[in-house]
Amino acid sequence: MSKVGIIGYGITPFTKKDQKIESVLLDSARQLFRNNSQINREDVDAVLVSTNNNSKYLSPILSEMTGIQPKISHSVESLCNSGTNSIVSAYSYIASGLANMVLVTGAERYDSPGQILQWDNSRGEFKHPIFWASIFTKSYKREFSISDEQLAIVSVKNHKQAKENPNALSNKTYTVDDVMNSKKLTEDLRLLDCSRPCTGSASIIMASEEKAKQLTDEPIWITGIGQKTTSAGFTKNTSFSTMESTKLASQTALEMSKKNSKDIDVAEIHDAFSVCEPMALESMGFTAEGKGTDMVNELHSTNNFKINPRGGLIGTGHPLGATGIAQTIEIVQQLQSNAGKRQVDDPNVGLVHNMSAAATSSTVLVLEK
């Protein structure tokens, strides 16, 4: 199978702006082409749009607004992991030979309809994500004797790291006490434990090996892809203290890239809520079950930005359709040693973990220089 690389990107600040989705989409794509003038838009074979917005025909609209007449253009929607799903689709088009170069743009507004999965009636009247997150949190704390204060360090760490990210929604730092004293949403969840919906956009351009080598000296290769959907409904999860789909997706991605979790130098983890970060770290084999908060605490106390350098979803904000693409851009920047004050020491291998609807579906990507 031919190699597929990422050869350029564009990203907007994540904000609470009330802006038309079409304009949000265009912002990061325009930045991408402005910063990569060597890319000829006539050579873009496919345009994929990742969003949960209800507006129609967004990919042809983005194509027209960017002066592209692609062979393939369509939207991809899979709630919170729409972004990495669209990257996997782009990869498939290139690897199969259907396309040589693909623009992938994700965008969302702060009021995205993707925040609540109306279909999942097994949640009864408790459809807002804070309820599955509360069940995960209670179950994780019970299973591994973890305190709220230990979980609060996830939020403290990721807000600290987001402060070094000029595109992040948050630019404040918080203490464990601040997190503990933030508004109590449920018995097990506080406001600062939660990522916040926002408006934002992220674009990448992906290319075949031949095209990538023609157009850039530093392509970042996608060497591993793993995806798993175990169900759509939250209550079908087999465990509420581990993430089965994440475990299976990461095994597939690492196997494809011939790596293991010890080889990963930097990772973007889908911390929709504080508890998700240690759960995901454990499910992907970064640490033993129940030891995720110890790992987070050690990273925080040593100021090591290895996990969620851009500030995670908690610090950066969560514009659903853009999130997986923004996570991928962060790993690209890290591997190109272009991440400014967030830079991890000389990384060679990075990982992206992006999931949907209480980890019922996960995507894991492995990226390399």
Next chain:
Amino acid sequence: MNFESKLTKGEFCIPECIKCKKIVWPPSEFCNSCFGDVVLKEGPFMGKILEFSSQNQQNFCLVEFENTIRIMAKILKKPKLGQAVKISKCGISDGSYFFEVI
């Protein structure tokens, strides 16, 4: 009568495949294993609390029935892990199911 028609009347039924006897959840007209027709088993059914939390003094819990069906439900008294419960109220409001257990 289908699952939602029964639920609207406040009756919680368990959908089961006529052919392979599998419990079909979420409710559907067909079995997701063999695509056989589904019948509704009538309750009451005893469930078990798997996990719980609360919001503004209102308890909510994750309940499992027949080792298969899981729902999120209200519960008035402080729940306990593994507690046996049954549905005391259920229905559909604004397109969403709701359940209460005791």
